[in-house]
Amino acid sequence: MSTPEPTPPSSRPRPRWRFWVLLALVVGGFNTLLGIGAWTWWTWDHLPAVRALEDWHPEQPLRIYAANGRLLQAIGPQIRFALPLAKIPKDLQAAFIAAENGRFYSHDPLYYPVSYPGILRAAFVDIIHLAPVQGASTITEQVARNFYLSPKKTIARKVAEILLAYKLADHLTRAQILDLYLNKIYLGQGAYGVEAAARTYYGKDVSQLTLAQMATLAGLPAAPSYFNPVKNPQLARERRDYVLHRMFADHDITHHAMVLAEAQPIRARYHAPANNIAPYATEWIRKWLVKRFGANFTYRRGLRVYTTISPRDQRAADHSLAVGLENYAMGLDSLDPKVWRGPIARLKGAALKAALAGGRPSVLPDRDPANLRWGVVVQSSPGEARIRLEGHRSVILDRTDVAWVRLPPQGLQASAVNQVLKPGDLIWLRHYVAATNAGAGNRVWGATAVWQRVANAGWQLAAVPKVQGALVSLDAHTGAILALNGGFSYKLSHFDRALYAYRQPGSGFKPFVYAAAMDAPALKAAGHRHYLTPVSLIKDTPLSVPLPDGSDYRPTNYSNTFSRTPIAVWQDLADSHNVPSVRLLLHIGIPYAAAYVHRFGFPVQQIPQVPSMVLGSGDYTPMQIVRGYATFANGGYRPRPYLVSRIQTASGEHISLRDCALGYKPETPSTPAIPSGVAFLMTRMMERVIHQGTGVAAQILHRRALAGKTGTTNGETNAWFTGYSPRVVTTVWVGYDDNHSLGRWAAGAREALPIWIHYMKAALQDERGLRFTKPTTVVRRRYNPKTGLLAHSGPYKAYFLKGYLPPRGGSGLGAIKHFFHKLANFL
Structure with missing residues (x-):
């Protein structure tokens, strides 16, 4: 058998599939490259134009300022302060460059505007971790992302970021790019840009930062929450030191400067954009702006609103009103005892443990109201109780600190501390306040309780009052609102009683009718033959006035007694007798009186043309009342109250205040509302109110030039005091929102006057030696x-x-x- 000869290797057939695989790879690769190229070209073509960034202005919040330039409130989605690069310190610029893009000023195309070595390094780290854990964005890329792209980490976004970075580099200088970056970058705590971050973490402008603080801020862009110096000071310190070493390596700082900066502790703390001491005022401004211009323009265009609020006076108003209302709720300045409503809650178990450690109990409002602070009773005995004050320190309350408490149901005064306070009780406390009688010399009103802080006296048990109040204070001559408070606590109630609560002023309305009676020329022009003077005598005997409905109106005095002899007009006003006041109104005529009262700015429809008009039976706001009294204080001119002095846009353009009800208007009244002589006579009579009448407690201020009038309504539902110096006029109202009685013995002299006294003590600090001017008439x-x-x-x-x-x-x-x-x- 013969063996077949093998086929030579060269003559064997080659596999055809290799060719097709290779061809497919070539074609696929070409198509992929073509697709990537087309997609890249499409992405480039659809990138946004960047020329607009040459004139970019960041969105800035609404800012409202006090009269002295202090920031009251910043309202908007982001905290920003646009700052030109020339005003940003060189060391701060260098710190951000060292931390984020050390070769920012390089001319090597491998590093600017995109760092390709950085991209490869980040890709390698991402592959190892199988996740996008590291970025490689230069400052230029970050500007592109912050302005035009989302922060989501995807390949598509990264490519768009790279392409957009080239666009930016073609159209903007590096100084322009760095300017945009330092004003746009998010640095935590709601702060965008370096100026906002400097104020947020350190309460400073960037020009005041130390090198260590600059490096701390420069370490934030990588992870603002992680390297937050307030929440994570140790991590922030490590990141800060890294930035300092990078600055030294880049020859931006010396070794000595680096060592000194590293030795500095991390002392950052959160600084709120503003500590708003006038929330009722700023809320009115905010609502008006939104209604007038819309929310987008109001909150994002960097409006700067300058108000007339005096921080000193506003703080005094807040404190005086809060303490006065607390005193009423505690029965310290009232002849009507108040029953203790008990603790806020009784804490047990985990809730008690958390509160003792400083955790805010969920039953409390987000922030403490007014000047109150919360505490938890740890131990109590007949003689004292130990309180954990907001979980931070311990304080002791003894019998004196709870002496005001009357226990339900009989309202008997507590004789032991542990009758009132028990372990686990969540309570309100305030700094100790002692009530002292002032104004001796008046048998009825000398008992007005004017409180005072006792130095180093510690704390006392307190309660959130259900009663409310309002205070408005004006510059009597210009109408500028110095202080405005619409309630006990804005946190608990946003309703502004100073502007919107229409309440009866009681006897506080008498001066407007008495002015009509004192204006002899007006009386004679109205056809009256007989005019009155401050010393004219009026009969104080029972009076019955027939009404159109067939009933009789019989006014009574507060004391339910009458005088045996006629009394002078000035004395009637000082002692606030009602019956003589009604007789005075009937003498001058109700229509004439109503027309005259209109001169003080009260709308005609609010003036009831009835005999009780003189006793304040109409409804008026505290703002309307204080405006009327300002007419007396300034010599007869009716001022226009205003809160907003000017508004500017971020570019400095002024916005007209013509449509702003509480905006400054430059026009001044050419003629007085009432003659200067009448204003002076009324002022003299209201000085007698303080010298020897219902306002005698105000003598504690030791000021000669003070005038005012108390007001109490039927049923004791409202208590007022309105008074003025030659410059400042202030009204205080106290009452319940549902208009129920303040108590049988409530009165303007007891509930409202002490608040007015404490406020005016602060408001009159700079007013020395002024006197009311006597006109030549x-x-x-x-x-x-x-x-x-x-x-x-x-x-x-x-x-x-x-x-x-x-x-x-x-x-x-x-x-x-x-x-x-x-x-x-x-x-």
């Missing part, structure tokens, strides 16, 4: 207090309008006959 003459007529001699003198003096009284029987004739004409 007023003269001073001797008079007989028994007749109200002029006298040839005697110790009694009074002011009168020139040309409208009372007759000169004779002597003996003739004078008596003349007196009774005048009295009969009046009655």
Whole structure:
């Protein structure tokens, strides 16, 4: 058998599949490259234009400032402060470059505007971790991403970022790119840009930062939450030191400077954009701006609103109103005892443990109201209780600190501390306040309790009052609102009672009607034959006035008593008698009085043309009342109250305030609302209110030039005091929102006057030696207090309008006959 010969290797057939695989790879690769190229070209073509960044202005929040330039509130989605690169310190610029892009100023195309070695290094780390854990974005790329792209880590976004970085590099200089970066970068705690971060973490401008602080901020872009110097100081320190070493390596700082900066501790803490001390005022401004311009323009265009609020006066208003309302709730300045409502809650188990460690109990509001602080009772005994104050320190309350408490249901005063406080009780505390009687010399009103802080006296048990109040203070001459408070705590109630609560002013309304009676020329022009003077006598006897509906109106005095003899107009106002006031109104006529009251700015529809008008039966806001009293204080001109002095855009353009109800208007009234002589006579009479009337407690201020008037309504539902100096006029209202009674013995002199006194003590610090100016239309003459007529001699003198003096009284029987004739004409 013969063996077949093998086929030579060269003659064997080659496998055809290799060819096709190779061809497919070549074609596929070509198509892939073609597709990538087309996609890259499409991405480039659809990238946004970057020329607009040459004139970029960042979105900035609304900022509202006090009169002295202090920031009251910043409102907006982001905290920003646009700052030109020239105003950013060189060391701060170098710190961010060292931390984020050391070759930012390089001309090597491998490193600018994109760092390809950085991309390869990041890709290698991502492959090892099988996740995008490391970035490689230069400062230029970060600007591209921050302005135009999302932060989501994808290949598509990275390619777009690289392409956009080239666009930026073609159109902008490196200084422009760095300017955009330092003003746009997010640095944690809601702060965008280096200036916002400097203020947020250190409460400083960038120009005031130390090298160590600059390096700390420069370490934040990599991970703002992770390297946050407030939350993670140790990690922030490590990152800061890394930045300092990079700066030294880049020859930006010396070795000595680096060592000194590394030795600095991390002392950052969160600084709120503003500590808003006037939330009721800023809320009014915010609402008006949104209504006028819309939310987008209001919150994002960097509006700067400059107000008339005086920080000193506003703080005094907040504290005075809060303490006064707390005192009422605790029964410290009232003759009506208040029953203890008990603790806020009784904590047990985990809730108690967390509170003792400083955790805020969930039953509390987000922030402490007014000047109150929360605490938890740890131990209690008959003599004292140990309190953990907000979980940070221990304080002791003894019998004195809980002495005001009356226990339900009988309202008996507690005799032991542990009757009131038990372990686990969650309570409110405040700094100890002692109530002291002031204004001795008046048998009725000398008991007004004017409180005072006792140095180093510690804390006392307190309660959130259910009663509310309002305080408005104006510059009497310009109308500038110095302080405005619409309630006990803005955190608990946003309703602004100073501007929107319409309440009866009681006797606080009398001065407006009395001014109508003192304006002798106006009275005569209205057809009256007989005019009045401050010393005219009015009968104080029971009065019955027939009403159109067939019923009778019978006014009564607060004391439910009457005088045996007629009393002078000024004394009637000082002692706040009601019946003589109604007689005075009936004498001048209700229509005339209503028309005259309108001069003080009260809308006609709010003035009830009834006999009780003089007793304050109409409804008015505290702002309306204080505006009316300002007319007396400034000599007869009705001011226009304003809160906003000017508004500017971020570029410095002024916005018109013509449509702003509380905006400054440059026009001034050319003629007075009432004659200056009438304003002066009313001021003199209201000075007597403080010297010897219902406002006598205000003598504790030791000011000669003070005038004012108390007000209490029927049923004791409202308590007022409105008063003024030659410059400042202030009104205080106290009452319940549901208009129920403050208590049988509540009165303006007890509930409202102490608040006014404490506020004015602060507001008048700079007002020394001022006096109310006597106009030339007023003269001073001797008079007989028994007749109200002029006298040839005697110790009694009074002011009168020139040309409208009372007759000169004779002597003996003739004078008596003349007196009774005048009295009969009046009655």
